[in-house]
Amino acid sequence: MKIELTLNGRPRSFEIEPNEYLLETLRKNHITSVKNGCDASTCGVCTVLLDGKPTLSCSVLSVRAHGHEVTTVEGIADEVDQISDHFGHEGADQCGFCNSGLALTVYALKKEYQHPTEAEIKNYIVGNLCRCSGYQAQLKAIKQYLEDQK
Amino acid sequence: MEFKHYQKPQTLSEAYQMLNEIPNSIIIGGGTWLKMSNPKVDTLIDLSDLKLDQIKETDQTIEIGAMVTLRDYETHKAIQKIGNGFLSEGITHILGVGFRNIATIGGTIAGKYPFSDVITPLLTLKSELVFFPEKKMSLEDYLNSKEKMHAILTHVIIKKEDGKGFFRKVSKTPLEFATLNVAIFTQGKETSIALGARPQGPILAHEAMDYLNHEEKITDDVINKTAQLVLEHVKLGDNYQASQAYRKELANAYVKRGIKEVLAV
Numbered sequence: 001m002k003i004e005l006t007l008n009g010r011p012r013s014f015e016i017e018p019n020e021y022l023l024e025t026l027r028k029n030h031i032t033s034v035k036n037g038c039d040a041s042t043c044g045v046c047t048v049l050l051d052g053k054p055t056l057s058c059s060v061l062s063v064r065a066h067g068h069e070v071t072t073v074e075g076i077a078d079e080v081d082q083i084s085d086h087f088g089h090e091g092a093d094q095c096g097f098c099n100s101g102l103a104l105t106v107y108a109l110k111k112e113y114q115h116p117t118e119a120e121i122k123n124y125i126v127g128n129l130c131r132c133s134g135y136q137a138q139l140k141a142i143k144q145y146l147e148d149q150k
Numbered sequence: 151m152e153f154k155h156y157q158k159p160q161t162l163s164e165a166y167q168m169l170n171e172i173p174n175s176i177i178i179g180g181g182t183w184l185k186m187s188n189p190k191v192d193t194l195i196d197l198s199d200l201k202l203d204q205i206k207e208t209d210q211t212i213e214i215g216a217m218v219t220l221r222d223y224e225t226h227k228a229i230q231k232i233g234n235g236f237l238s239e240g241i242t243h244i245l246g247v248g249f250r251n252i253a254t255i256g257g258t259i260a261g262k263y264p265f266s267d268v269i270t271p272l273l274t275l276k277s278e279l280v281f282f283p284e285k286k287m288s289l290e291d292y293l294n295s296k297e298k299m300h301a302i303l304t305h306v307i308i309k310k311e312d313g314k315g316f317f318r319k320v321s322k323t324p325l326e327f328a329t330l331n332v333a334i335f336t337q338g339k340e341t342s343i344a345l346g347a348r349p350q351g352p353i354l355a356h357e358a359m360d361y362l363n364h365e366e367k368i369t370d371d372v373i374n375k376t377a378q379l380v381l382e383h384v385k386l387g388d389n390y391q392a393s394q395a396y397r398k399e400l401a402n403a404y405v406k407r408g409i410k411e412v413l414a415v
Contacts, residue, residue, distance in 0.1 A: 001156070018156035018194070041182055042325055047248045053221070056248040059182045063156055064198065105248065126324050127246010 003066040007031070008075030016062040022048065023057040025065075026072070033073045033100045037129075044128035047101035048072050054108045056127075073100040079107050083145055090141040094132035102128045106142050110149060118143070155193040159200070162282040162302060168195050170300055177302060179217065179257020182249060202256070202304055205229070214306045216256025220268065221247060223255055232275070232308070233315020233335050240271040240317045240333070243324040260303045262293055262351055265327040269293070270346035271317045272308065273354055274335035280305040290354060313337030316408035319347075320400050329392045330400045334408035339363060341412065343380060345401060349389040357383040358405075368413050377405045 003025075004013045014025050023046045026034045037045035039058045046058040049071035073080045083103045087093045102125065109116060109124045116124070121142055130138060157172070159165035169175055175193035178184065184194075202215035205226050212228050223229055224241035244250055244267050258268045259279065269289070277289040281301035289306070292299075316334040321327065331346035341362050346352035358379035365372045386397040409415065 019153050040185065041245060041249050044246055044248055050251070053251045054246075054248040055251050056246075059180075059185070059249065060252050061156075061181055061184075063158075064181070064196070101248075105246075108247075123242060124247055127248050129325075 001063065003063055005065045005067065006069040008071055014062070018061075018063060020062045021058055022050075022055075022060050022062045022065050022070070025062040026057060026070075031072055031074070035097055035100065037097070042127075042129070043098075044105065045098050045101045047104050047128065049075075049104055049108060052108065052111065054105045071104070073103055076104075076107055079103075082148075083107065083141075086141040086145040086148075087138065090137045090144070092133050092137035092141040093130075098128060098130045098132075102130070102138070106145065109142075110146060116146065121146075153191045153194050156196065157193055158196045158198060162200060162304065165195055165197060165200065166282055166302055168193070169302065177260070179254035179260065180219065180252040181257070182253045183257070183261065183263075197256075197302070207310075210310055212308050212310060214255055214308070216254065216260075216303050216305060218255050220244060220250040220253045220255065220258070223268075224250065228310065229308075232311055233271075233313055236315030236317040236333065236335070237271050237275075237308075240267045240319070240331075243267065243319050243321070245325060255306055256303050259289070259292075259306065260299070264349055264351035265347045266352065267319050267328055267331055267346070270331040270344045270352040271315065271333040271335070272306070273344040273346075273352050274315070274333050274342035275308050275311060276342075278307045279303055280307060293351060293353075311335070311337050314412040314414075316411045318404050318408070320404070327391065330386075330397050330404070332401065332404040332408055334405070334412050336412040341409070343376075343405060343408075345380070345384050345386075345405075348384070348386050348397065349391070350385060350387060353384060355380045355384050355405075362409070368409070368415050370415075373406050373409050373415065376409060377402050380405050 035045040037043035041059045047054050048057045051069050080103045083106050105128050172193045176191050177195045202217040204215045206213045207228050220241050224238045230238050258266050279287050279292050282304050313336050318332050319328045320330045328347035333344045335342050343355040358376045362376045388394045
């Protein structure tokens with residue numbers, strides 16, 4: 001079956017199977033910034049923005065994206081550069097596998113909350129696991145990024 | 151779960167007809183549990199086009215569409231007001247935002263998932279479920295029903311209560327299923343107590359509630375007796391997460407703590 005959606009601001013169409021998940025559709029169409037981690041709704045590395053909301057692409061059927069707007073890090077490159085700079089400055093990343101999912105989640109956090117508390121930040125990013133950094137440096141980087149956006 | 155066909159009906163009548171005429175078909179909510187479930191299904195019926203993703207308020211009730219996501223439910227102002235936000239508290243420790251933007255209220259309830267952090271607090275509010283074709287049923291009756299449901303869950307209706315609520319999901323991290331859920335809600339002289347992830351599904355502690363609600367003065371002895379009645383009448387069991395003995399310790403502690411919190415003892 002065929003779906004049509006807006007991917008990073010551009011109209012795209014994909015041939016999919018009914019039981020195909022968005023992660024698979026994106027990756028087989030060379031959008032490999034969207035990572036395949038746990039494939040079980042837990043790690044967050046497959047996060048994309050679906051109509052602006054962080055969404056686990058491993059857990060949403062591709063057909064559900066039909067007619068909707070999908071954003072990956074390529075679609076908000078300038079913002080992601082700023083977020084990545086803050087991660088780098090705080091030493092908040094090592095292997096980088098979780099970065100794109102986390103950057104999209106942080107971007108959505110900024111859109112949703114004007115002045116998030118530390119508890120709100122932690123709650124928002126809890127589904128984005130990082131096996132390298134230990135989270136403290138990420139938390140510092142995110143707080144600084146949000147502060148710099150004011 | 152394997153499936154071959156996907157249908158997106160444009161009306162509830164059409165969805166109902168599909169569900170009852172297409173062999174081996176099921177309704178999906180968010181679809182987050184599809185990968186984790188085994189039954190082979192031929193056809194998925196998706197309710198996304200039926201405008202069931204709205205939360206509507208009346209003077210006395212909040213009507214939640216079955217396709218409302220956990221995140222929209224968690225962050226809705228009217229829902230946050232009920233019972234000091236204990237309904238939202240039930241949601242906020244379910245995995246991450248990326249998951250809660252997919253999973254739906256209807257999918258969680260219709261699935262009767264025993265580990266559900268959504269159902270346990272809703273049980274304490276005497277929530278009502280609306281089905282198509284026209285049918286209403288209390289959440290408790292639905293959870294207790296054994297028969298296969300041929301109707302489609304369309305809405306959950308909760309009253310705008312101004313009481314106090316308590317909810318605890320006992321787990322090491324939000325990424326795990328609860329080892330135990332305890333929800334308590336009090337309004338006026340009536341207090342409801344529900345336990346979930348026992349590991350069996352959510353249940354109201356009727357014997358304990360009857361005792362507590364007939365006591366004029368809430369003392370430590372009354373609270374201890376209430377917790378004792380919970381342990382005597384609510385079945386708690388073993389699974390890979392915790393032993394029955396550990397769950398009993400948790401239930402005893404959190405029921406007492408919850409009653410003290412909502413009744414300000």
